[in-house]
Amino acid sequence: MYQPPHFREDNLEVQHALIRAHPLGLLVTLGGAGLVANPIPFVLDASASPLGTLKAHLSRANGQWQDFKPDLEALVVFQGPETYITPSWYAAKREHGKVVPTWNYAIVQAHGRMRVIDDPDWLLRQITAMTDVQEAARPEPWNVGDAPAPFVAAQLKGIVGIEIEITRIEGKWKVSQNRSEADRLGVAEGLRLAQDDASRHMADLVDARGALPGGRQS
Template structure:
């Protein structure tokens, strides 16, 4: 990933926090037909290895778990908050007009060799962890064992697990750090006028990272 120094984020706890907040990763592998990419929800075990371990499951009908090179790294991309930035928000537009649009974003890329995990106990543990993470904030959370046991057993037969011990991880927070203080203030103010949660989150990042 292209990494200008002012956008680079190397703190593992910050990278992990983005993965947990945005667990739908893009799983990219290389197989006999070339590159394969599928959006896949992951569970991060931060303590299982030095950089953390990712666990997920795929449909058995999905060729990605069969057709991949186990000796090559898999890539999983986790996309955080992203927002278009109009040059109209920059103070520099009023000063000299030499400005262009851009895109702000936070992103984490992870690398490691993928392993297939096909045991029913592993799969049950994985889907339970994934479901619990997403349901925990609900007033009446749904649990895996709410489903009938025979139905659940049949569903488990239709999936296969994958596990990736992260060997490399890169974070990039491109949130207007390369702009002047006046431009950053304009960006944060403009984002907050949009009124949506993603824009507000980006405005907070612009304020925090600019400082």
């Protein structure tokens, strides 16, 4: 991933927090048919390995679990908040007009070799963990045990598990750190006026990340 130093995020806890907040990762592998990519919801087990281990399941009908090269890294892309940034929000537009549109975003890319797991007990633990996390905030959380056991057992036969021990992880938070304070204030204000959750979240990131060290721009 292209990584200008001022956008780079190497804090593992921050990277993990984005994965947990946006668990639908894009799983990318290389197989005999070429590159394959599928959106898959992952559970992160931070204690399973030094950089964390990603656990998920695929439909047995999804050929990606069979057609991949196990000696090569898989890539999982977790997309966090992202928004278009209009130059109309910049103070610099009114000062000299030398501005262009851009896109702000936060993203994590995790690399590691993919292992296929065809074990009903492992799969039950994985879907239970994933469901419990996603249902936790609901007033009356649904859990896997609410479904009849024979039905759950039948569903497990239609999926296979995958596990990726992360061996390399990159974070990138491109949130207007390369703009002047006046431009950043304009971006945050413009985003909040949009009144949607994604824009408000991005405004908070722009405020929190601030300027480059020493007030540099690039």
